[in-house]
Amino acid sequence: MHARLPIAVAPAHHETAASYVARLANLHGIPFPELWRQVSRPRQPASTTMVIAGDRLSAVTGIPETLLARALIEIRHPEPDWLAFRHEPQHGCPRCTARHPGGPVRQLFPHHRYVCTRHRIWIGPPDLLDLPYPSLDTLPEIVAAQRAHLRLLHRLGPAATYDAVLTGFLVCGHRWDQPAHDPDDARLTWHERVGALIPSGEEQDTFSTSRLFAAVYPEAVKTAALIGLLRWRRLAAGAPPRAAPVRRRDRPPPRRTRLPAPHRRGPDRALDRRGLLAPAQPTENHLPHRAQLRQQRHTQGQPAEHRPQPPQRHLVRPKPPRRPRHPLPPPHRPSPGPKLVHPHGSVHRHRRRQRQHLRR
Numbered sequence: 147m148h149a150r151l152p153i154a155v156a157p158a159h160h161e162t163a164a165s166y167v168a169r170l171a172n173l174h175g176i177p178f179p180e181l182w183r184q185v186s187r188p189r190q191p192a193s194t195t196m197v198i199a200g201d202r203l204s205a206v207t208g209i210p211e212t213l214l215a216r217a218l219i220e221i222r223h224p225e226p227d228w229l230a231f232r233h234e235p236q237h238g239c240p241r242c243t244a245r246h247p248g249g250p251v252r253q254l255f256p257h258h259r260y261v262c263t264r265h266r267i268w269i270g271p272p273d274l275l276d277l278p279y280p281s282l283d284t285l286p287e288i289v290a291a292q293r294a295h296l297r298l299l300h301r302l303g304p305a306a307t308y309d310a311v312l313t314g315f316l317v318c319g320h321r322w323d324q325p326a327h328d329p330d331d332a333r334l335t336w337h338e339r340v341g342a343l344i345p346s347g348e349e350q351d352t353f354s355t356s357r358l359f360a361a362v363y364p365e366a367v368k369t370a371a372l373i374g375l376l377r378w379r380r381l382a383a384g385a386p387p388r389a390a391p392v393r394r395r396d397r398p399p400p401r402r403t404r405l406p407a408p409h410r411r412g413p414d415r416a417l418d419r420r421g422l423l424a425p426a427q428p429t430e431n432h433l434p435h436r437a438q439l440r441q442q443r444h445t446q447g448q449p450a451e452h453r454p455q456p457p458q459r460h461l462v463r464p465k466p467p468r469r470p471r472h473p474l475p476p477p478h479r480p481s482p483g484p485k486l487v488h489p490h491g492s493v494h495r496h497r498r499r500q501r502q503h504l505r506r
């Protein structure tokens with residue numbers, strides 16, 4: 147049974163277990179090895195390597211293991227993609243970790259985390275530990291580049307984004323020593339950013355390679371957005387280029403399938419005896435079919451009698467004859483009965499009058 151610590155301290159996001167246990171030990175005045183022994187267990191039954199145990203840490207701190215797993219990266223389940231994270235923990239944004247007592251907070255960040263966008267602080271991959279991070283209040287384009295980097299990550303995934311941004315940094319590093327011939331050259335912008343991140347006369351205290359990376363970070367992300375495109379990645383892999391997709395507004399209008407009005411049909415577009423539309427003749431307002439164009443291109447040099455004739459093509463199916471709204475009356479037919487003949491030779495058609503005549 148593990149004793150519960152009296153001071154409840156929550157871990158920081160992406161904090162390592164060793165950093166969290168060290169802060170707990172500092173707050174309670176306990177040696178770190180002693181507390182670590184209580185919250186860890188051997189990796190294997192016969193192993194001497196101790197790893198953090200989420201259930202034991204939860205029992206000691208009083209914080210549910212599910213909440214601890216959201217912050218501490220080592221006890222997350224399922225296990226994170228370790229290739230997406232840096233190889234070394236670092237101290238993060240000082241303003242984000244200021245509310246966590248007990249000592250410095252060591253965090254393990256993913257490769258795409260360069261800027262604290264909330265506090266505008268460059269935290270990029272540090273090359274000198276414990277060096278204060280520069281503020282980006284006067285360089286908002288670097289903060290915007292971090293947001294563009296996250297959008298790129300959402301689109302390409304972690305592996306392709308990492309390769310693309312790294313290649314972007316290499317391109318900018320290659321461009322670094324070349325002279326600028328244009329007033330809009332990014333090389334001049336880099337010089338201004340370096341002057342803001344590493345002020346002249348303070349190089350002994352402020353110089354670091356990480357700040358040079360910050361100076362070219364916006365252009366590196368822009369280059370990565372081009373390199374990361376699937377079309378360019380296919381070209382780099384040696385695949386033949388594909389035609390760019392046609393945007394909706396650039397597509398040709400659909401072929402009209404309605405029967406044109408008689409005054410627009412023209413003399414050559416009359417209906418044949420079957421009621422179908424005659425084959426279209428190329429006019430100014432009517433473009434021939436693509437297959438016909440291709441056929442004309444192949445038979446351009448042949449004489450006219452050897453060229454194949456275009457197929458008989460009908461645009462629409464004729465409509466059935468329209469039925470009248472009200473049916474017509476039946477046609478008049480003569481009475482099928484026998485005709486009545488008078489003695490003097492006249493003929494009566496009405497039966498009733500014939501009967502009256504007979505009674506007389």
Ligand SMILES: [Zn+2]
Nearest residue numbers: 239242262265
């Ligand atoms: Zn922050």
